[in-house]
Amino acid sequence: MFGLIGHSTSFEEARAKARSLGFEEFAEGDLDVWCSAPPQLVERLEVTSATGKTIEGAYIDSCFVPEMLSRFKTARRKVLSAMELAQKNGLDITALGGFTSIIFENFNLLKEQQIRSTTLEWDRFTTGNTHTAWVICRQVETNAPLLGIDLRQARVAVVGATGDIGSAVCRWLSQRTGVKELLLVARQPQPLLHLQQELCGGRILSLEEALPEADVVVWVASLPQTLSIDAANLKSPCLMIDGGYPKNLDTKASGAGIHVLKGGIVEFFSDITWQMMEMAEMDNPKRQMFACFAEAILLEFEGIHTNFSWGRNNITLDKMDLIGAASERHGFRALGLALQSDPSPALTTA
Amino acid sequence: MATLASPAVSEATSAQQLPDQLPDFSTDAYKDAYSRINAIVIEGEQEAHDNYIAIGTLIPDQAEELARLARMELKHMKGFTACANNLGVTADMPFAKEFFAPLHGNFQKALAEGKVTTCLLIQAILIEAFAISAYHIYIPVADPFARKITEGVVKDEYTHLNYGQEWLKANLETCREELEQANRDNLPLVRKMLEQVAGDASVLHMDQEDLMADFLTSYQEALMDVGLTSREIAKMAAAALIG
Numbered sequence: 001m002f003g004l005i006g007h008s009t010s011f012e013e014a015r016a017k018a019r020s021l022g023f024e025e026f027a028e029g030d031l032d033v034w035c036s037a038p039p040q041l042v043e044r045l046e047v048t049s050a051t052g053k054t055i056e057g058a059y060i061d062s063c064f065v066p067e068m069l070s071r072f073k074t075a076r077r078k079v080l081s082a083m084e085l086a087q088k089n090g091l092d093i094t095a096l097g098g099f100t101s102i103i104f105e106n107f108n109l110l111k112e113q114q115i116r117s118t119t120l121e122w123d124r125f126t127t128g129n130t131h132t133a134w135v136i137c138r139q140v141e142t143n144a145p146l147l148g149i150d151l152r153q154a155r156v157a158v159v160g161a162t163g164d165i166g167s168a169v170c171r172w173l174s175q176r177t178g179v180k181e182l183l184l185v186a187r188q189p190q191p192l193l194h195l196q197q198e199l200c201g202g203r204i205l206s207l208e209e210a211l212p213e214a215d216v217v218v219w220v221a222s223l224p225q226t227l228s229i230d231a232a233n234l235k236s237p238c239l240m241i242d243g244g245y246p247k248n249l250d251t252k253a254s255g256a257g258i259h260v261l262k263g264g265i266v267e268f269f270s271d272i273t274w275q276m277m278e279m280a281e282m283d284n285p286k287r288q289m290f291a292c293f294a295e296a297i298l299l300e301f302e303g304i305h306t307n308f309s310w311g312r313n314n315i316t317l318d319k320m321d322l323i324g325a326a327s328e329r330h331g332f333r334a335l336g337l338a339l340q341s342d343p344s345p346a347l348t349t350a
Numbered sequence: 351m352a353t354l355a356s357p358a359v360s361e362a363t364s365a366q367q368l369p370d371q372l373p374d375f376s377t378d379a380y381k382d383a384y385s386r387i388n389a390i391v392i393e394g395e396q397e398a399h400d401n402y403i404a405i406g407t408l409i410p411d412q413a414e415e416l417a418r419l420a421r422m423e424l425k426h427m428k429g430f431t432a433c434a435n436n437l438g439v440t441a442d443m444p445f446a447k448e449f450f451a452p453l454h455g456n457f458q459k460a461l462a463e464g465k466v467t468t469c470l471l472i473q474a475i476l477i478e479a480f481a482i483s484a485y486h487i488y489i490p491v492a493d494p495f496a497r498k499i500t501e502g503v504v505k506d507e508y509t510h511l512n513y514g515q516e517w518l519k520a521n522l523e524t525c526r527e528e529l530e531q532a533n534r535d536n537l538p539l540v541r542k543m544l545e546q547v548a549g550d551a552s553v554l555h556m557d558q559e560d561l562m563a564d565f566l567t568s569y570q571e572a573l574m575d576v577g578l579t580s581r582e583i584a585k586m587a588a589a590a591l592i593g
Contacts, residue, residue, distance in 0.1 A: 073559070116567070117486075
């Protein structure tokens, strides 16, 4: 059985969701109430692969909302409790969605294996980052040519290049896709140098330097609230893949020739009956989902019950090949630009 | 789906307090708070003993098993009394008796009416879940002597929680309504009890939000094992948060 751990994108949205699911009492509660609320297994679902195989899974809402990010103990407890609930429900492989894996990584929860009477078994969990990285790469490879961008002649900026997903994207784009040049952007200089050495290439630049040069920008960093992008300084056309969380790049960059695509989102070949994705701001919630969630589903289809994506910088091209092939076999495809259906200059699926 | 840290996450990390730092067990403030918290625990174990014996009168075929559970509670009580002695603290028993009075009253009323479900919900589910979560929160910040004792106690308490769960599970179809009513009547009391000791608990480095969240998690888990659905449980748990 697979599991998905998710959360609402805001407190207001969480309350609305609680109300619509019939959890009236929680909907009425204030933020303190939500801080104490335990995680909920809100939905059980079935998914049938394009191969015909059917698997079962469950969606757990950690009852975390981004407004709790500044409360370290609350955020830590929310993540660990949701993982405990997944394990106690016998879920074999569970994806940590949204802020869940970010909190896990940044708060170093790996050292918090004991929660109450439960020893968390890490091999039941995956960040889903391998599939996310693969999907983002496919989105670059598929959509750039649609805009007339020849990747062999293109400069691709990766913002957040040294992160788990970012470094995997860099590896793939340099070794598999064969782009003209990678522009590496991240906050810490030292990891950037290591990455550059590993890649045997790529140019380290600041964000301001990289943007005007980039034909394609892959964002796998959360956007600083103060960030403003001057569309006049961007190339036209420019493909921007919004692979960060939350996905709000379209509010920062728009204009003629700028094409923002929600990164790391996949579409399944048939409808899935679930309520949770209705609230996840997907255009087609019955079919679209975060690639990290899809990774847990894929691992269950493939019978790979192990922490496939775990820790930082462990994503290899072999693993991306494996999960990518599974993704296609079972009926997922990476979300693409809606070029035909949207005639406006600022084409976006967001 | 980790990405680079968002600024909010980084700030939270740098601003985080060191979790579970040990308090100074020798201060007057600590001992004063401990005199009430420890008394609650002692009283709780004593009442648990009495309650299990009492429930045995309602289900005589289980009386022997219940008497066994009751004996364990007395053993725990002695352990916690030793914890107070070790710190040179006298437990404030009058405070603890008053603390338990509302719940005690509800239990006695249900007992007089022969309501097994209510009695079990109060003692074997609510109080045990409350105790288990409080002990879990306490263990990392306890003095070494109390820590050892409490770790032993937690293991026992799970068997008590389990006893209540099994009985309610076996009788769920006939007791569901009473269970919901008992929850409505008693869960808000537990929240009030928690709020009442929040100040003392924080002196012991036990965080109120942690206590509430852990309690609700244990309670939810117990109800899940009884066989209630997630939605029913969420509704029931909300009575503590909102009520």
